[in-house]
Amino acid sequence: MEDLQNVVKDLKNVRGTGANKIFTMYLNTDLSDPEQQSGEWKIHLKNGLNNFEHYLREADDQEELKNFQKVKKYVKDYMAEIGRNLRRGVIIIASADGEVWFAERVQMKVENEFQWEEIPELAQLKTLSEKYPKTGIILVQQNQVKLIDTNLNQVRDTAEYELDVEEDTWKIKQGPRQPRSTTGLGSGNLQKELFNARYKANQYRWYKSVAPKLDKQAKDREWKRIFIVGESPASKTLETEMNKEVEEVILKNMLDHEESKVLDTVLD
Structure with a gap:
């Protein structure tokens, strides 16, 4: 349209x-x-x-x-x-x-x-x-970030970044999204504990490193409004580190929600 x-x-x-x-x-x-x-x-x-x-x-x-x-x-x-x-x-x-x-x-x-x-x-x-210009919704949850590119309250496109913990870099995710990856950190409860400890120690640096990628997406997609949706401190850190102005931070974990549900929550 x-x-x-x-x-x-x-x-x-x-x-x-x-x-x-x-x-x-x-x-x-x-x-x-x-x-x-x-x-x-x-x-x-x-x-x-x-x-x-x-x-x-x-x-x-x-x-x-x-x-x-x-x-x-x-x-x-x-x-x-x-x-x-x-x-x-x-x-x-x-x-x-x-x-x-x-x-x-x-x-x-x-x-x-x-x-x-x-x-x-x-x-x-x-x-x-005026109410529904080109808008970006950034969903963040630990080592995953999803972008929903919208216009006129409709989804135009989506993109996902996933942190490669071993290489310590964010990569565009290809194919269907899998459960959160913690490869190489052990197994079972130990795997989860090790990842959480690493996440706590590195989260600020990780989100600071992905912020320029999100700024570029916002520029290339001509977003007039930007919303960040995710639990604190991840969402607040991203807001601070992005150069583009963020209209609102919504403290909800919606990464796994249907995109239509996200739009209803954020834009309506």
């Missing part, structure tokens, strides 16, 4: 003329919403579209009615196409002549809103673009 800030910038210059107005729709399709358990979004969609059509029939404006009916068909066709694969909301901004067409499913809550005016209604779009 394209950057909403650029979409807002482009749509600010859009103007309808005469009977060729601009249709704007924000539709709540969040199936986890208690008010959506029976597919109420379908009712809101039907009523929102029919209300404009009824008004234009009453006004006996045939040209404008014809234009709206074209847009109505575009909207219904799009909703039929995505109806089995919804997210939390749908945003559509369209004109009958096809010169304006922005239609996206979004993983963000929107309030039901329908407009048929000379200019698009952009207030909710602006709010969403």
Whole structure:
């Protein structure tokens, strides 16, 4: 999905003329919403579209009615196409002549809103673009660090670093993540005790050494907001050592949680 800030910038210059107005729709399709358990979004969609059509029939404006009916068909066709694969909301901004067409499913809550005016209604779009820019979530747990690269409340990419204890360096982890490695430190309880002792003695130096890698990720991925999630002192140490500004440190261990659960906790 394209950057909403650029979409807002482009749509600010859009103007309808005469009977060729601009249709704007924000539709709540969040199936986890208690008010959506029976597919109420379908009712809101039907009523929102029919209300404009009824008004234009009453006004006996045939040209404008014809234009709206074209847009109505575009909207219904799009909703039929995505109806089995919804997210939390749908945003559509369209004109009958096809010169304006922005239609996206979004993983963000929107309030039901329908407009048929000379200019698009952009207030909710602006709010969403400001609240959900490109964001990095850094999950830290002892010798593992996971990055979740997000935009508009959706996961774009992930990356994981794991500390190679023997080589004393952080490496990008390849393949599925395995249980925390303590290779070469013994076995059983002794292995765990030796690792914990080594971790306690070296944690500051270890996190200081990974911080520049995280700063580079933040720069390359153009993160506007950064959150660190993990238990103290690991998360606090990373915050101190990173050059990039960290918006918030959340003292929770969520490295093994589903990414959607992490987003719900951090961004909502």
